[in-house]
Amino acid sequence: MRYVLLVISALFLAFPANAKTIFYGARVGMKVTIVKKSGIGTSHAVVLTKHTRQNAIEFCRDYVGKVTEDCIVSEMNTPLHLEITADCKSGKFINFYGANMLFQGRSPEGSPTEYKITATDENVVLDGSGASGYGYTIDEFKLLCPNRVK
Template identity: 80%
Template sequence: MRYFLLLLSALILASPADARTLYYGGRAGMEVTIVKKSGIGTSHASVLTKHTRQNAIGFCRDYVGKVTEDCIAKELKTPLHLEIIADCKSGKFTTFYGANMLFQGRSPAGGATDYLITDTDENVVLDGSGASGYDYTLDQFKALCPNRVK
């Protein structure tokens, strides 16, 4: 029972709202480290991150399969917006790639995804595929507005 409670508490702490890192992309190790959170769940939610050497090592190890100084340097040059923001009431938010998104709540029954998220820059609904970035985009929104996603 004690092991189960420890495992459960670890899983709860790993939720996007409580995470220490957030994925910025769909490949293994594409993570940034959370530095500061403010206004979570409000109309002025913000998560400030940094792209650390440890994040880059994780990417090189887990995705590339080899940790080299060249791989680390290249990964650290990935152009990212290190702060994501949201208006949790309207559902408008930004991603680490600087895209403007709109969280529109639950998908209709039988939809390809649990939630509707629209890339308002491209006027495209994320379809749930890896190419659309649905999973990590939803996790970014969850980190900003955890009460909007169950």
């Protein structure tokens, strides 16, 4: 029963539609706090975030396993673009790392991911692995363009 509750809790936290925080990376606790949303679902969708001390403390506690001032400072200094943007019509968006991405709709049958996303700077399709960043990248797009991912 506890496992089921943990899974449900994790799904709730990962679902970006009503999120107060959103993941910027694949590790536990790699989150930023949402400050403002505008133009959601349009060609000028913007989400402004802040990397708070509380976000850093949660990362240090949940991922590193020890909350120290050095850990908090290091996490707070993670180089991020705290504003993510999208043109929901074209599917072009920019993630927290400043990478240009392209949402291309549902993946063909047999693909490892539900949706096809290409990192256009490298011309690489995200394959769904943790290393590709697919999980948090699709959540960023869902937050910006919820009408494109049903």
